[in-house]
Amino acid sequence: MDSVRSDRDGTRSRIPVALKILIAGGFGAGKTTMVGSVSEIRPLQTEEVLTGVEGADDTSGVEAKRTTTVTMDFGRITITEDLQLYLFGTPGQDRFWFLWDELSQGALGAVVLADTRRLADCFPSIDYFEQRGTPFVVAVNCFDTERRFGAEAISRALDLDADVPVVEFDAREPLAARNVLIELVEYVARRQLLAAGAR
Template identity: 75%
Template sequence: MDSVRSELPRTGAHIPIALKILIAGGFGAGKTTLVSALSEVRPLQTEEMLTDAGIGTDDLSGVEAKSTTTVAMDFGRITINEDLLVYLFGAPGQDRFWFLWDELAFGALGAVVLADTRRLADCFPSIGYFEQRGIPFVVGVNCFDGARRFGLETVREALDLDPDVPMLLCDARERQSGKQVLIALVEHVARQHGEPVPV
């Protein structure tokens, strides 16, 4: 018992608040890339090489150059200040890994759904998941090189999104772009809870 007590934080020890954000979207939408761009620490990744065993299971149309896939999750961390940490959990995109989603989403402040206009229908399951569970989310339309560009309202209509769901263009490779998506999510959550939106 004494050894357990010695491991517990002392009274007055500073324990920061931790926020959990889920990064979701279809296969190849840029989830691993976004977590990697945002994380201040080397991200934990569970990437495995795509093999012939995935033929017929993993649809590579539109993402033919993709050679790896997330098989459990990605994890990253952002320190906002000494009182606040943000933990990023990247969810796997394929249907066969959906059994992990309930665990990953448990306790999440909200989610970012990455949309790839080359394979827009792939983000429908993510959107449906968060809508059904009442988890606030924003949609980041990832701007891939060489992909046809569409206006945000065109994408919103195609996804049949409620008008109050924030949507913005982003580049998952760029840290600053990823930050803007996270800020949009935090502001969205604050508005839903009637809190003042941070400036």
């Protein structure tokens, strides 16, 4: 899984494997927050103030939101000395969907953030990854004042395949966000093992 190189002094050092992960979901679901909370480097964020143009952004359920991602968020996290994840947060509004094909090239998989206040907003992300055969997990961002639903209820509401993991987490908590990423990597590994066994 990892590469080994020889340094000038003759010592051997490992080159960690870098995997690309997409962080997707609807407008205001917590994508920028997740990337920012878990990244070990200062994240690149392309946040701009909402336009205020009527009909441009539906803020129902997220009335306090004042900014939006217009290109992507980027962060990095080291899982082990042999494994680094590069995180690309996608823009949430329909008018920025033309960026998704570029961002998704070479991605190992995706985390689809779900906000139970606006659950239907994650359907386009789920459809996108299902149509392209990209493995994904659904991470339900738990907001303090909102009613919580079990993973099974969320899975049924989103009409997910039975094997797609649904996890609850708080995007503001680095450890919780890290655990979601680990869940995705493990899910992708399980799928690859099953595919190899079926050959």
